[in-house]
Amino acid sequence: MTKYSALSLLRGAFNGQSHWQPAWRDPEPKPSYDVVIIGGGGHGLATAFYLAKVHGITNVAVIEKGYIGGGNVGRNTTIVRSNYRLEPLSRFYEFSLKLWEGLSDDLNYNVMFSPRGALTLGHSDADMIRLAEKGDAMAVQGIDAELLTRDQVMKLEPCLDFSRQARFPIEGAMIQWRGGTARHDAVAWGFARGADSRGVDIIQKCEVTGMVMDGNRVVGVETTRGRINAGTVAICAAGHSGHVAAMAGLKLPVESQTLQAMVTEGVKPMVNTVVMTQSLHCYISQSDKGGIVFGGDPDNWPSYAQRGQPVTMELAVQQGLALIPALSRLRMLRCWAGVTDMSFDGSPIIGTTPVDGLWINGGWCYGGFKATPGSGYLFAHSLAHGRPHEIVEPFSLDRFERGSPVDENGTGPFPNHR
Amino acid sequence: MKLIPCPHCGNRAQAEFVYERTADSVVPLDAAPEVAVAALFTRANLRGVEEEIWRHTYGCGSWMLIRRDRVSHAIEWVKPIGPKVLP
Known part of the structure; x- marks a missing residue:
């Protein structure tokens, strides 16, 4: 197997990059x-x-x-993160997150791990109390968590709707800086x-x-x-x-259920972190190609079809638009679904x-x-x-x-x- | 799945209905602990046809039994849940 490196790329420059082999066999x-x-x-x-x-x-x-x-x-x-409250889960996901941090080197394959911050918005006093509690639970287990004020969130994610008339007013957030996305x-x-x-x-x-x-x-x-x-x-x-x-x-x-996700056309950087919320079920991030990636609830009834119902998709988009109104100008490129094994x-x-x-x-x-x-x-x-x-x-x-x-x-x- | 024929209201949008659980996961009151645990916490989860309990929550509110294909989403039949049709 040819190791991926700047040197092998340079070597390929002299033979028309003809030395590359398929990444895996078909035995x-x-x-x-x-x-x-x-x-x-x-x-x-x-x-x-x-x-x-x-x-x-x-x-x-x-x-x-x-x-x-x-x-x-x-x-x-x-999305990659380890912001869990219960000890067995945070211990497991933190173990995983540490592997993510060195994964590209481990694999000699660029997985484009991008720790841009996993932001969980709070929309009420109750939300902020729960986020503080979760952040404390993480901190005592040695996982990074920071509670952000409304002004701090405003600097970090200026495209969010911070008006007092917003459907989901933003009171603050909790962020795990080491969270992010990968390819x-x-x-x-x-x-x-x-x-x-x-x-x-x-x-x-x-x-x-x-x-x-x-x-x-x-x-x-x-x-x-x-x-x-x-x-x-x-x-x-x-x-x-x-x-x-x-x-x-x-x-x-x-029980197997369908979970949908969708992506818009590519735009210039507008969502800097992975935006999630404590009250809603909608998670938004921007891919390296520029598309805004949305996810929401599963369909909540058993299905093995790799396609979802439009109602669930609409709900995720409604929540996304309420948080970032500017997204309403974007066109949705694709939506897709996977079959998830929902445990009890x-x-x-x-x-x-x-x-x-x-x-x-x-x-x-x-x-x-x-x-x-x-x-x-x-x-x-x-x-x-x-x-x-x-x-x-x-x-x-x-x-x-x-x-x-x-x-x-x-x-x-x-x-x-x- | 787009329309579910509610036994009381006729064809209604699927968004008005809420899935509850599979019909075989209802536990009789006198069930032995291991039977109850199996019914409550495990599912056949067939890649095919199963009977399920649904509720017309955002409509008439009634409970019903639906026999449905989990791959094609085609509904075979819908029965009201009442004294004569218990899961």
């Missing part, structure tokens, strides 16, 4: 692997990458139904290239159609390209986790399952992108050692029956109330 599946990862999204690829890089386990296959970058890893709003496709491609160069087989256009069981142990998978034996099977199928787990006879604490407490599920040899990494709701490197690293560690890493222990599959959910929003055990 035929082998009959057997130590680890088979179902799902070639961000989490599956990151798991394979860290298995190979950190633990030296390279006899690994990543099996992808579609193509690399075609699922949720290419359908999110690219989502590059994350998928970088992890794929890094895993492939270490010997991992990435098998695209190959759908898992069943599990091969021996008693209560999974020993392989049936696919559209034949049977593949496996020492360990790891499900990283995001919205389709439930569908895949059902092949092993499992029911998950997950809004937190992920990582760990073992009641089936021997079968592991799961799912339930990411609509927060999976920022978790990609952390999830991959810790899941790989868990698979390599045969027991969950201590950071992901609170996210075990059996936490609901044990009565210990990790419910950041405190909204109760309903996947459609997130």
Whole structure:
């Protein structure tokens, strides 16, 4: 594999840049692997990458139904942050954020991580109290958080509607300066290239159609390209986790819903941070290309269709326009949707399952992108050692029956109330 | 999904309806703990047809049972929830 560097670019100047190879191979599946990862999204690829890089386990296959970058890893709003209140979540996401900070070097692939600040607006006294509380909770765990006054927010994001007639008046904000965005496709491609160069087989256009069981142990998978034996099977199928787990006879604490996002035409820099709010559910950032990227609520009812309902999109846009009226002049270029696996407490599920040899990494709701490197690293560690890493222990599959959910929003055990 | 045929109001915009949960996740009052936990906290989550409880919240307010495809969003039938049709 050619290393990406200024030197290799210079070398290519003398041979018409003809020395570049495809970023990853397109291998035929082998009959057997130590680890088979179902799902070639961000989490599956990151798991394979860290298995190979950190633990030296390279006899690994990543099996992808579609193509690399075609699922949720290419359908999110690219936001990276670790501003959580509950300790298990902030510990996990902070671990992930630290990996983000060195990810481009780790992968030798520019993921364009841009820590421009994750800003959460407060619209009332109650909002500001909650933001202060959240910021304190973060600060005691060593995560940066700063409470901003209305004037400070005005300097930072002058395009917001600061008038007293605003639909959502701005009283202040809380910012995590180290939060920001990254280039989502590059994350998928970088992890794929890094895993492939270490010997991992990435098998695209190959759908898992069943599990091969021996008693209560999974020993392989049936696919559209034949049977593949496996020492360990790891499900990283995001919205389709439930569908895949059902092949092993499992029911998950997950309901699949559609989440939409949209982007406007490109304009000059006008949104400097990632703008979120404490009261609304709308998040706005500006891509490096200049497009304003919007996201909002999920559709709140089960769906496997990768398309959303217009009502939800309209709601997100209404909130965005109320916050930044100037956006009303922009044209919407594209909107798209992904299938998210909404868990019952809004937190992920990582760990073992009641089936021997079968592991799961799912339930990411609509927060999976920022978790990609952390999830991959810790899941790989868990698979390599045969027991969950201590950071992901609170996210075990059996936490609901044990009565210990990790419910950041405190909204109760309903996947459609997130 | 654009229109849902409410048993009381006829075809109404989907935005007036709220999804509650799947029909098989209603727990009988005398259920054993493990049955209750399974019903409350796990879902078949089929990539296909399931029966679900919905409510015409921003309309007549009535509850109903909808059998619906989760990929195509096509509705097979809608039944009112009452003494004769319990989930």
